[in-house]
Amino acid sequence: xxxxxxxxxxxxxxxxxxxxxxxxxxxxxxxxxxxxxxxxxxxxxxxxxxxxxxxxxxxxxxxxxxxxxxxxxxxxxxxxxxxxxxxxxxxxxxxxxxxxxxxxxxxxxxxxxxxxxxxxxxxxxxxxxxxxxxxxxxxxxxxxxxxxx
Amino acid sequence: xxxxxxxxxxxxxxxxxxxxxxxxxxxxxxxxxxxxxxxxxxxxxxxxxxxxxxxxxxxxxxxxxxxxxxxxxxxxxxxxxxxxxxxxxxxxxxxxxxxxxxxxxxxxxxxxxxxxxxxxxxxxxxxxxxxxxxxxxxxxxxxxxxxxxxxxxxxxxxxxxxxxxxxxxxxxxxxxxxxxxxxxxxxxxxxxxxxxxxxxxxxxxxxxxxxxxxxxxxxxxxxxxxxxxxxxxxxxxxxxxxxxxxxxxxxxxxxxxxxxxxxxxxxxxxxxxxxxxxxxxxxxxxxxxxxxxxxxxxxxxxxxxxxxxxxxxxxxxxxxxxxxxxxxxxxxxxxxxxxxxxxxxxxxxxxxxxxxxxxxxxxxxxxxxxxxxxxxxxxxxxxxxxxxxxxxxxxxxxxxxxxxxxxxxxxxxxxxxxxxxxxxxxxxxxxxxxxxxxxxxxxxxxxxxxxxxxxxxxxxxxxxxxxxxxxxxxxxxxxxxxxxxxxxxxxxxxxxxxxxxxxxxxxxxxxxxxxxxxxxxxxxxxxxxxxxxxxxxxxxxxxxxxxxxxxxxxxxxxxxxxxxxxxxxxxxxxxxxxxxxxxxxxxxxxxxxxxxxxxxxxxxxxxxxxxxxxxxxxxxxxxxxxxxxxxxxxxxxxxxxxxxxxxxxxxxxxxxxxxxxxxxxxxxxxxxxxxxxxxxxxxxxxxxxxxxxxxxxxxxxxxxxxxxxxxxxxxxxxxxxxxxxxxxxxxxxxxxxxxxxxxxxxxxxxxxxxxxxxxxxxxxxxxxxxxxxxxxxxxxxxxxxxxxxxxxxxxxxxxxxxxxxxxxxxxxxxxxxxx
Numbered sequence: 018x019x020x021x022x023x024x025x026x027x028x029x030x031x032x033x034x035x036x037x038x039x040x041x042x043x044x045x046x047x048x049x050x051x052x053x054x055x056x057x058x059x060x061x062x063x064x065x066x067x068x069x070x071x072x073x074x075x076x077x078x079x080x081x082x083x084x085x086x087x088x089x090x091x092x093x094x095x096x097x098x099x100x101x102x103x104x105x106x107x108x109x110x111x112x113x114x115x116x117x118x119x120x121x122x123x124x125x126x127x128x129x130x131x132x133x134x135x136x137x138x139x140x141x142x143x144x145x146x147x148x149x150x151x152x153x154x155x156x157x158x159x160x161x162x163x164x165x166x
Numbered sequence: 167x168x169x170x171x172x173x174x175x176x177x178x179x180x181x182x183x184x185x186x187x188x189x190x191x192x193x194x195x196x197x198x199x200x201x202x203x204x205x206x207x208x209x210x211x212x213x214x215x216x217x218x219x220x221x222x223x224x225x226x227x228x229x230x231x232x233x234x235x236x237x238x239x240x241x242x243x244x245x246x247x248x249x250x251x252x253x254x255x256x257x258x259x260x261x262x263x264x265x266x267x268x269x270x271x272x273x274x275x276x277x278x279x280x281x282x283x284x285x286x287x288x289x290x291x292x293x294x295x296x297x298x299x300x301x302x303x304x305x306x307x308x309x310x311x312x313x314x315x316x317x318x319x320x321x322x323x324x325x326x327x328x329x330x331x332x333x334x335x336x337x338x339x340x341x342x343x344x345x346x347x348x349x350x351x352x353x354x355x356x357x358x359x360x361x362x363x364x365x366x367x368x369x370x371x372x373x374x375x376x377x378x379x380x381x382x383x384x385x386x387x388x389x390x391x392x393x394x395x396x397x398x399x400x401x402x403x404x405x406x407x408x409x410x411x412x413x414x415x416x417x418x419x420x421x422x423x424x425x426x427x428x429x430x431x432x433x434x435x436x437x438x439x440x441x442x443x444x445x446x447x448x449x450x451x452x453x454x455x456x457x458x459x460x461x462x463x464x465x466x467x468x469x470x471x472x473x474x475x476x477x478x479x480x481x482x483x484x485x486x487x488x489x490x491x492x493x494x495x496x497x498x499x500x501x502x503x504x505x506x507x508x509x510x511x512x513x514x515x516x517x518x519x520x521x522x523x524x525x526x527x528x529x530x531x532x533x534x535x536x537x538x539x540x541x542x543x544x545x546x547x548x549x550x551x552x553x554x555x556x557x558x559x560x561x562x563x564x565x566x567x568x569x570x571x572x573x574x575x576x577x578x579x580x581x582x583x584x585x586x587x588x589x590x591x592x593x594x595x596x597x598x599x600x601x602x603x604x605x606x607x608x609x610x611x612x613x614x615x616x617x618x619x620x621x622x623x624x625x626x627x628x629x630x631x632x633x634x635x636x637x638x639x640x641x642x643x644x645x646x647x648x649x650x651x652x653x654x655x656x657x658x659x660x661x662x663x664x665x666x667x668x669x670x671x672x673x674x675x676x677x678x679x680x681x682x683x684x685x686x687x688x689x690x691x692x693x694x695x696x697x698x699x700x701x702x703x704x705x706x707x708x709x710x711x712x713x714x715x716x717x718x719x720x721x722x723x724x725x726x727x728x729x730x731x732x733x734x735x736x737x738x739x740x741x742x743x744x745x746x747x748x749x750x751x752x753x754x755x756x757x758x759x760x761x762x763x764x765x766x767x768x769x770x771x772x773x774x775x776x777x778x779x780x781x782x783x784x785x786x787x788x789x790x791x792x793x794x795x796x797x798x799x800x801x802x803x804x805x806x807x808x809x810x811x812x813x814x815x816x817x818x819x820x821x822x823x824x825x826x827x828x829x830x831x832x833x834x835x836x837x838x839x840x841x842x843x844x845x846x847x848x849x850x851x852x853x854x855x856x857x858x859x860x861x862x863x864x865x866x867x868x869x870x871x872x873x874x875x876x877x878x879x880x881x882x883x884x885x886x887x888x889x890x891x892x893x894x895x896x897x898x899x900x901x902x903x904x905x906x907x908x909x910x911x912x913x914x915x916x917x918x919x920x921x922x923x924x925x926x927x928x929x930x931x932x933x934x935x936x937x938x939x940x941x942x943x944x945x946x947x948x949x950x951x952x953x954x955x956x957x958x959x960x961x962x963x964x965x966x967x968x969x970x971x972x973x974x975x976x977x978x979x980x981x982x983x984x985x
Contacts (some may be wrong), residue, residue, distance in 0.1 A: 018884045105214045107302060130886055132302070133214020133274060137454065137892035 216887020
């Protein structure tokens with residue numbers, strides 16, 4: 018089951034500042050909805066724990082993340098893979114940055130593939146829930162970037 | 167048990183089922199009722215991925231959980247066992263199929279490890295602690311795409327094509343050259359669905375080191391087949407495997423392929439020191455990973471017709487999807503040919519048949535196995551051609567049916583249909599449903615803009631298969647014919663005890679076997695004990711024993727009849743000696759002290775206790791000429807088959823052909839697109855009914871299953887191989903709440919191929935699937951709709967009628983007029 022989303026927003030910050038924020042797991046990961054914790058392995062790899070609750074499937078998802086592309090200050094892409102309650106999720110999240118006046122335009126693309134019981138049992142709920150959570154993440158990202166001004 | 171003989175005979179009487187006495191009082195014995203000393207519980211760890219490499223399996227966290235006895239992984243099993251034998255020829259004979267995924271998983275739900283614990287709850291908790299590192303691979307869920315070979319499921323085979331063969335008979339090209347019209351149908355699709363027995367798969371396995379035997383208590387429905395796979399896989403002699411079945415809560419064929427789980431239970435028991443290991447499948451497990459029915463796509467169909475609408479030839483390309491492992495396959499690639507022309511007379515045909523593996527649950531012989539797909543295809547052709555030619559559906563069928571005077575009828579591929587009268591069934595169905603009245607109501611409804619349709623489905627339920635057809639798909643397969651064993655004896659105290667090699671799941675074998683023996687011995691069925699359920703150590707079974715393929719009434723009861731006749735012969739010899747008379751002067755029947763044999767002239771008699779006692783406890787009175795009398799008579803019935811011609815794919819593949827004709831009236835709601843059945847009739851011809859009420863009950867069951875399949879039940883997968891209908895919330899089996907009232911009618915054309923005139927029945931040929939497709943098309947043809955899929959719910963009808971994404975006549979059907 019694939020969920021694909023994308024969009025763009027502008028923040029009143031320089032390209033490099035936005036890029037550095039997005040590629041810093043300690044800043045980026047806590048913005049994930051239902052964030053529980055993070056363990057950083059190296060500058061490109063970290064593991065985040067998030068709470069999952071869809072219908073009667075509840076638990077903690079452990080997602081191994083990799084900063085797969087790091088082209089400062091233009092592009093960053095994360096790839097992740099995790100498991101929860103008999104299911105698995107693979108995700109790709111990419112950010113393309115461009116100057117926009119004194120600020121930065123962030124074009125983002127997200128794709129998640131859900132496998133297993135999660136998709137089988139809660140398939141109908143996943144897409145709206147996924148969209149809602151990604152929107153939450155983007156809103157939090159915008160807010161966090163703005164707050165650092 | 168009450169009930170009365172009919173015209174002095176029990177065969178043909180509506181005897182209440184003997185087994186219902188215990189089943190209705192909750193006294194049945196099912197696998198989960200069995201508790202053994204020291205028993206452990208197994209839980210499978212299943213893959214969330216439809217296709218992935220297994221990088222590692224870490225069971226360490228599970229193993230330290232208190233109560234966990236051991237774990238099992240695919241890699242471990244691969245070092246201890248042989249891959250399961252394959253029915254498929256090369257190159258698919260090369261594939262490595264084990265009970266647990268070894269280096270790859272190929273469908274969502276495939277077991278990769280097992281946890282064994284002292285309770286089911288601990289096993290379940292521990293299973294969640296097993297860490298499996300997967301490397302996801304691309305997925306193929308479409309059989310046609312699989313045949314492009316862009317991605318291989320089984321690298322060792324080097325192809326995704328399990329089997330391909332062309333079945334060609336008659337003068338196909340000539341028939342097309344001479345045709346008045348040619349109808350082309352680009353695409354038809356028979357969907358994937360399964361069975362939902364009340365009792366899921368259930369196994370207790372024990373590898374007993376004391377005698378090096380493997381013991382199974384299970385509900386597998388074809389144990390003779392299973393033990394052949396298990397012996398080769400486990401590397402032990404087949405006589406060291408004992409399988410016992412008891413009451414079984416439905417199978418419909420799909421419990422035939424539980425042998426991988428049986429192997430896992432035995433290997434887990436071995437590792438656990440010989441303690442018995444129980445596995446009870448959950449409903450979700452059953453839905454995603456037990457077995458599904460074959461999905462089939464029909465491409466490039468051409469139908470030649472003469473000026474009267476008589477079909478003269480068909481060509482088509484069929485692609486069968488067998489899921490991730492061809493376990494019982496590729497038998498489905500030939501079993502459909504038992505009903506090659508369906509109920510129709512055409513003589514010329516070419517079917518190019520392929521089967522492919524995909525990343526979906528492996529298929530199993532689901533009720534109507536392989537034949538229902540083909541029969542649906544033929545019924546679709548008949549209805550599409552009828553609509554295109556402007557012929558009424560009933561008239562189209564009458565012009566094409568095999569005629570009653572043509573029986574026994576030899577089909578183009580050499581099958582011999584024993585008996586039938588399809589036109590008579592159609593008349594009976596039309597009368598029972600009130601055809602003319604419904605036609606008037608339909609005309610009125612159409613004037614109001616309502617979508618009402620009336621459909622006919624005629625189908626076959628071929629029974630007692632010729633295993634020689636296996637040789638058409640694999641010439642090396644050492645199987646042919648069919649056989650069934652039974653034992654009939656007087657026990658030490660004179661009780662009549664019958665044992666059969668079948669494992670009934672609701673078909674009433676206990677009752678019908680008693681009816682047969684009662685007639686042979688002229689006694690009451692109540693005094694006959696029938697031991698149903700398979701038990702290897704009863705030594706009754708043959709290699710074909712089990713319950714499958716609509717055959718017990720012919721193969722099972724013929725074996726019972728043969729065994730009873732042998733016993734009767736021995737009883738008369740013995741009684742002749744004891745009563746000092748000839749066998750001709752003896753009559754069998756019920757006396758004041760139970761079953762007896764009586765002299766016709768003097769009335770002097772000897773009862774069964776005395777007869778049994780002379781053989782078993784008082785044998786010194788016997789003369790040596792009677793030492794061969796054991797009163798313990800085994801009979802093996804063999805079907806009179808020949809090995810088919812493997813090259814020409816020609817020969818008799820099935821012994822009896824029960825038939826069903828259904829008519830449905832339905833209406834599609836204009837706002838919700840929900841199809842509702844307004845009236846329904848099922849007409850059955852199973853030859854001479856051994857027990858008419860059991861036959862009628864099985865007709866209702868098959869009808870319910872078929873209506874569910876047509877409107878409610880579909881195994882839907884997404885593009886990455888997630889099964890989206892894994893629970894009953896989404897895979898909605900039919901229940902009493904949405905089952906329409908079914909009118910029943912029957913005719914009897916006795917089979918000349920069985921001693922009683924009975925035909926095997928029970929599978930039902932999926933008549934409702936054909937019938938509902940026909941009725942939907944009748945409702946929608948004037949809107950430019952051709953029903954191209956066997957599954958039609960409100961969503962799919964919306965996509966056809968409103969969104970116009972599917973079923974569009976102008977894209978699917980072309981007609982060429984030649985005269």
